[in-house]
Amino acid sequence: MTQSIHFTDQPVEKLPLNIVEGKEEGAKEIASIIADLIKEKEAQGKKTVLGLATGSSPVMVYKELIRMHNEDNLSFKNVVTFNLDEYYPMSSENKNSYVRFMNEQLFDHIDIPKDNIHIPDGSLPINKIEKYCSKYEKKIKDQGGIDIQLLGIGRSGHIGFNEPGSAINSTTRIVKLDPITIADAAKDFGSEKSVPLRAITMGISTILNARKIILTAWGKNKSVILKKMIEEPVTTKVPASFLQLHDEVTIYADEDATTELSRTKAPWIYGMVKWTPKMVKRAVIWLSLELEKPILKLTDDDYKAKGLIDLLALYDGAYDLNIKVFGQIRDTITGWPGGKPGAYEKTRPERPEPAVKRSLIFSPHPDDDVISMGGTLLRLADQGHDVHVAYQTSGNIAVFDDDALRFSSFSVDLMKSQNNLSPDHEKAHQELVKFLKSKKSDDIDTQYVKNIKRLIRQGEAEAACRYCGVKEKNVHFLYLPFYETGLVEKNPMADEDVKIVVDLLRKVKPHQIFAAGDLQDPHGTHEVCLQIIFAAIRQIREAGDTWLNDAYVWLYRGAWQEWDVEDIEMAIPISPEELKRKRKAIFKHQSQKDFPVFPGEDNREFWQRSEARNRTTARLYDKLGLTEYEAIEAFVKYPFDDEESFLK
Structure with a gap:
């Protein structure tokens, strides 16, 4: 667990966190950890068992592993993999299947034996799922358990597809997807209605049984859930918070993903900070909103009570500091986004000249x-x-398909009303009608449809x-x-x-x-x-x-x-x-x-x-x-x- 200087009434980070400049840097660090383990176990004549994730989070890690395979002779012949999850129902040939994802992003580019790859089968009849899930658990145990489990985190707080409400003792099973997860998946499936409502996933217990867990969080859209996972108590409402109970967890996040953490929002809570002008402005705004007091009403005692006493020393007290920051914010306001002609105050955001921009x-x-x-x-x-x-x-x-159909029909009716409908125009419209009636979720629009x-x-x-x-x-x-x-x-x-x-x-x-x-x-x-x-x-x-x-x-x-x-x-x-x-x-x-x-x-x-x-x-x-x-x-x-x- 990370150690931090903090006040007793402030949040504490309950999981180790590595903040990297970008996901490329984080991916290289994670790939190096995986590669070192593969080489170490290979030297011992043992297999490395990896738990793998899908989605955008691990893609850069897979790219780096492929590079290591091609350029550094990293072999995957002694590696066994178990994927976290798969949509249900889902054919392995579907462009949104995790089988296809893993093949395209990793397996097709390395020397791993096909028999060593395990991904939940989303094509099975529903009455065979329970038995299949039990066998999946047994296969993991037969391989000696997972050495490193790679995870992403969903905005619902899921790891794998363990959605809010998942129990700590849950194992591989079929689950219903959370509405947030379905909404996030819509970009891959074309619309929410095309996203499967269920999935097969490893359970919380299965994940926690891994010897080491690495979770990645990239981008600002993960910032709120990352804060809940790291700073707040363990709860079934945020399944990722169960990771607090594991001894070997490391979180990799970029700076955008940490924007809601207390260390970012109010780093002075955790210890000394470098008081740049921007940090000073942030602290004063934070104090004003925290105490629900306008900036110009903040007192020395307010700053002292919230751990900002060093600011008082830097600015000779609250009075001067309050005026300075208040003035900075006031000077951002202008009714002239193109600059006000004749107004030459240096504090204005835009220049007055040229008057017409x-x-x-x-x-x-x-x-x-x-x-x-x-x-x-x-x-x-x-x-x-x-x-x-x-x-x-x-x-x-x-644009909805129905809108395309409506506009195409309008153009045909308009041409007909002018006695100017060409055979080619009518043919193109009929082909559009035929295409849209038979269109599947993964079909790409014809050029005519895209043009409309x-x-x-x-x-x-x-x-x-x-x-x-x-x-x-x-x-x-x-x-x-x-x-x-x-x-x-x-x-x-x-x-x-x-x-x-x-x-x-x-x-x-x-x-x-x-x-x-x-x-x-x-x-x-x-x-x-x-x-x-x-x-x-x-x-x-x-x-x-x-x-x-x-x-x-x-x-x-x-x-x-x-x-x-x-x-x-x-x-x-x-x-x-x-x-x-x-x-x-x-x-x-x-x-x-x-x-x-x-x-x-x-x-x-x-x-x-x-x-x-x-x-x-x-x-x-x-x-x-x-x-x-x-x-x-x-x-x-x-x-x-x-x-x-x-x-x-």
Whole structure:
């Protein structure tokens, strides 16, 4: 167990935690541990028994093991594996089966004997499952038990598919999947209705019997459940918390996954910290919200009571410190996202000149612009700036098949009414009807279907831009190639993607660039789109384009998450009327209305999520003692000169 300096009323980390800069670094460390054990046992003439996991968490570990096999002669001939789980029912040939996953991600690339591979069989009749599960347990025992069990953690707190309510003495069995797990799996299956409702999984007891357990947690979407697993008591509500009862557990997490831990939220609880300006700001905001007192009302005694006495020494008491931090937050607020002409105060987030700016808003999907910064977009247009919007992807996979059928039927009926229906057009429509009637969950849309879905989203985006006052010639559809797979899983960014963005930036030469820093998009599209923009900016800078030196890059959030108050550098107040206008702009995206294809874990509509986040930000400013607003859209400035530390 890790040892920490803490106050008696504060949480303690109950599991050893290794925080790594990124999952690549963590994967290398984990793979090295596995490889060392394989070599050690091979030298002893023994087999290594590994418990393996699926999902995105272990993929980098498997890649590193494959590299070691190819480059370092690591052999898997004496390795026996047992996988944690499999969906039920599930054919091994299905693209979403864990048999196929393991073969593609690991087994097909190493020299492990096929007889040494064990994965739960999701194709068995239901009446044979119980006996099969008992045999699976016996096979593990016959091999002497599992040496290292590799785990991920689900947002429901599951390990394997041991969902909330699983007992500590549970063994391999068939289980029902938690709604959160089903929602998270929708991105792989195309929709929630296509996700199997059950699975076969090793039990909690089976997992705890492993001699060593390694759990990985990558990304901010794992931060809340990681906190519950590590800091809170053992409970069946969080099955992963049972790992606290094991003597040989190590957690590997990246920095994003630790954002909800007390060591990150309030590191002063655990001991001495380096008081950077940002850390000071975070501490004062934390104290204000913790005590429910506006910043300017905090006293010396408040700081002392919460372990922040060293701040008083650094700033000669609460009075000066409170004013300093309050001023920093106050100066983020502006009603002029393009800069206020004639206002030359250095504390303003944006420059006053030029008075009319070219503002380029990048939107990963055809609705992220209005969802995440619709109020600011409207304000920029109202204040006379030259607003451009660039939609980076088509968003075609997020359109229901029924909408595609409806629009195709409309086009046929329209042509018929004009006596202008061509045989080719009618044939294409009939092929669409036939395809959609027989379409399976893992079928990729035909090009005709993809085109219709693309045009649906394009038309909605154009309608929203018209409503917001963006000129038709300023609306750009980039259709970045990495996205156009027809599947939820996308290709990595490529030179062609970057070139398209480079060309647009050079064409527009914006004074302001707005981009989505909303990286909790469950499909990862936002992150790829942002990295493409960063790569394009770096390429242009390296080429010596001087105009870019005068451009500010502002990162927005809203659809999936929001910036923490201490990070916000520009806060745009939104009035009740402006919030209604923003809502109407979002409503122009009718294919995403009521219930989108990929809703994520949040069942609210996008406009509801957006308004809730904007209002929450406004309430936080109010609680800190700032002016009370209806809503606030928040932005963080991307620092060209400190890119490396920012990306960390």
